[in-house]
Each structure stands twice: as C-alpha cells, then as structure tokens.
Amino acid sequence: MQILFHCRYCFAECRASPTKDKGLLSCPRCRKQLVLRYSDSHRQENRVDVCAICQQQDFYIRDEPRRVWGLVFLLVGLLAAYWTFGVSLLLGAYGFVWHFRKFPKLTICYHCYAKYRNSRVNPEHREYDLEKVETFEKAIRNDRSCRDFR
Ligand SMILES: [Zn+2]
Numbered sequence: 136m137q138i139l140f141h142c143r144y145c146f147a148e149c150r151a152s153p154t155k156d157k158g159l160l161s162c163p164r165c166r167k168q169l170v171l172r173y174s175d176s177h178r179q180e181n182r183v184d185v186c187a188i189c190q191q192q193d194f195y196i197r198d199e200p201r202r203v204w205g206l207v208f209l210l211v212g213l214l215a216a217y218w219t220f221g222v223s224l225l226l227g228a229y230g231f232v233w234h235f236r237k238f239p240k241l242t243i244c245y246h247c248y249a250k251y252r253n254s255r256v257n258p259e260h261r262e263y264d265l266e267k268v269e270t271f272e273k274a275i276r277n278d279r280s281c282r283d284f285r
Pocket residue numbers: 142143144145146147162163164165166167
C-alpha cells in the first residue's frame with residue numbers, strides 16, 4: 136500500500152507506506168514532521184479501514200489512473216514481440232497484470248483527500264457519493280451554527 140497525501144503545513148505531496156515507515160515522516164519540502172496513524176488492517180491486511188491522516192472512516196473508490204499503463208505495456212509488448220522473439224510480450228503481460236488487474240482501484244478519503252494506492256479494496260467502500268458528501272457538509276454546518284448560539 137502506498138499513501139499519497141498533502142502536507143498539512145505547505146500542501147506539498149507526501150508519500151507514505153505502512154509497511155516501510157513507522158508513521159513518522161518529514162515533509163520533503165518544509166521538513167516539518169508529520170504523524171500518521173496506521174491500523175493493523177493497514178499493516179497486515181493491506182486494506183484501508185481508517186484514514187491514517189485524519190482518522191475518519193469515510194472513503195470512496197475510483198479507477199486507478201495508472202490502469203491505462205497496463206494496456207500501454209501490453210500493446211508495446213505485442214508490437215515489439217516480432218523483434219524480441221516474444222520476450223517483450225512477457226514483459227508486457229507482466230506490466231498488464233500489475234497495473235490493470237492487481238490493484239485497479241484507488242481508495243480516497245472524503246475528508247482529507249488522501250489517496251491509498253496498491254491496496255485491497257474494502258467491500259464497504261463505494262464509488263463517490265454526492266449525498267454522502269452533503270450529509271458531511273450538513274454535519275459541519277450544524278456544528279458551526281450550534282457553536283454560534285452558545
Ligand atoms: Zn510540508
């Protein structure tokens with residue numbers, strides 16, 4: 136699993152991986168320290184349940200844009216197979232399986248837009264849902280108006 140998120144101080148893109156780091160990163164641009172909280176599911180099952188950045192549990196899934204690369208690999212492999220005696224076809228097929236079949240979906244957090252790549256899709260997560268976003272916004276608005284009255 137690879138997590139792509141934005142630094143909370145300077146919004147630079149940061150990358151993290153629950154299997155490689157321990158949840159403590161320094162931003163590549165501003166060098167400030169960022170803390171991520173991984174769950175057991177992140178580490179052991181390669182599946183997203185809680186957001187490592189904002190701790191919320193609302194996610195949507197989207198087609199991985201790199202999916203296209205799978206097809207490109209296969210095509211290039213096919214075209215070059217004549218000159219390389221089929222070796223390139225093997226490589227092409229490998230690229231195809233990796234990019235197109237293995238992890239075709241991207242999991243994205245509704246709240247902080249962190250992207251979770253190369254992870255197994257959690258069956259509870261659905262495609263982007265506008266109604267769901269509206270309920271979040273209402274909750275935030277209610278929270279604000281309640282505070283105003285106090
Ligand atoms: Zn930063």
